[in-house]
Amino acid sequence: MPPIVWFAARRVAHGLVTLWFALTITFLLLRLLPGDPATAIASTNMDAAARQELLTKYGLTEALPVQYVKYLSQVLQGDLGTSFSQSEPVTQVLMARLPWTLLLTGTALVVTVAIGIPLGVLAATHARGALDRAIQVGGVMGQSLFVPSIGIFFLFVLGLKLQWFPIGGASAEDTYGLAWYLGVLHHLVLPCASLVLVSLGSYVLTLRSTLIDALGEDFCTLARAKGTRERTVVWKHGLRNALLPATTLLGLQLGFLVGGAVLTETIFAYPGVGRAIYEAVIRLDFPVLQGAFVLLSATVVIANMLTDLVYGLLDPRVRNA
């Protein structure tokens, strides 16, 4: 088997194991926690007969291992239970919301990289200078921000006082075609900026330190000795090698970014999965909460898998590791 196929197979297997782990941990936590495990599926406020029917349907009257197998097979078929508050399948409720969360976190990720790379390069090439210090302090501050705080600040200053941006929702009403798309972008700016601010710090700091290391390596010294311009040394020789750890970190940060999206969407009334989680918390709609975690985990796992696969194609060191 060629190494690239072997690498892809290993990566996909790892993704599947992660998903299985997410499902199992949800299953175990909900059943081992104090309280009625059935509340995760059927509300105690329900009509007794309807509740019994649901409990039987989800096999909550059976032994744990049997329940586990049933649960896994139902999730695999895309069945995440029924929402209490909307009496609709959870999958349907959340799938309608998912595109907005993907748009929000995806854009935040792209913007983080687009701003993070120049900032990291700037800090690394001016290492120990005033500019580097400023970027480092900014990075630490950014990492310490509480997402809702920065969201509320943007909402108050840029949304309410200056009225540059809409204060909630994801799209303008009664607009079609190009105007609708522009409206979507306009609504995206503030929630996206809040997320970028909190994720940028650690990305820049990691990139900075790996790039400083890379620029001190022999291959960079050789490139300089050949008379290559410093700009080419930094961008072509150094950065290419420093991007790997930064990209790995970005993968780890995805989970964190999704958590940030829950808070951001809550503040900006953005109609994504995160806002659905907030609404489900208020209504104690456990199936939606469980489904949202499973769905977001799957998103993170798939995104991580794709990033790694692309990276494996680009960088032989990754696929042969």
Next chain:
Amino acid sequence: MSAIALPGIEVDPVADQESAASATWYAFRRNPLGLIALGMLVLLTLIAVAAPLISPYPRGFSTDVLQAPSSAHFFGTDSLGRDVFAEVVWGTRISMTVGVSASALAIGIGVLVGMLGAYFRRVDAVLRLVVDLSLSLPVLPLMILVAAVAGPSLGTIIVVISFFSWPEVARVVRSQALSVVNLPYMDAARLVGGGHAWILRRHLLPAVAPVVTVSVVLTASRAVIAEAGLSFLGLGDPNSWSWGRVLYESQQAGSMTSAWWTTLFPSIAILLLVVAATLVALAYNDARNPRGRES
């Protein structure tokens, strides 16, 4: 390092440890940013301890709703006429309690798992897989799910946060312990006939202690942020004031955008604590590193 014992020269390991600690403290004192941050942490701790002396508990409602900051109410009042200054002061107590307890629990589990993984190579593969898997999942939605099912209380919040924070600690401790377990002094400890528990406690634990110190501070500050996040979504303890709850109440009352003081002050409190904790951890790391001391 005092690993080589020459005849005639007595090396007292305890005295050496003390000098390492004082060298670290000496280097730390020369870092103004680190000192300011440490002072900030001490101040916040004092506020948390002395909360009853500083301000009465934000209990009763009053008719002075949504008053802007004044000399009567330093931070203004919220939508039910409660003093925001009192809420933030008492919030310091709860937020720091949650941060410290959750961090203590997470550190305990994380250090144990990390050391066991590095020391007993057979269980390492399993432990590493569990840590890697839990690190790659979106933690906040999982915490929300568990906190919602278990019901809101301070105990729930602490357990939930620590349960999902230990993998990060375990990862850091494990990688530090791995660089130590193969050193000759560990073999020597085994040769003298030391039991596993004794070696772990007396030889491995001191080696990972500096990493753990940094971890304590960082985990605690992350726990404060996690608590604020859960409370902000309404999963906090409804009977105790934390910074996250102040923000939550403001959002619920719709005063988030009309009364800036109800959100600005708790936000600043969170930022101050987390920045101070991060800077102390960074300064300690720099001070501990002998290479950084010369410059």
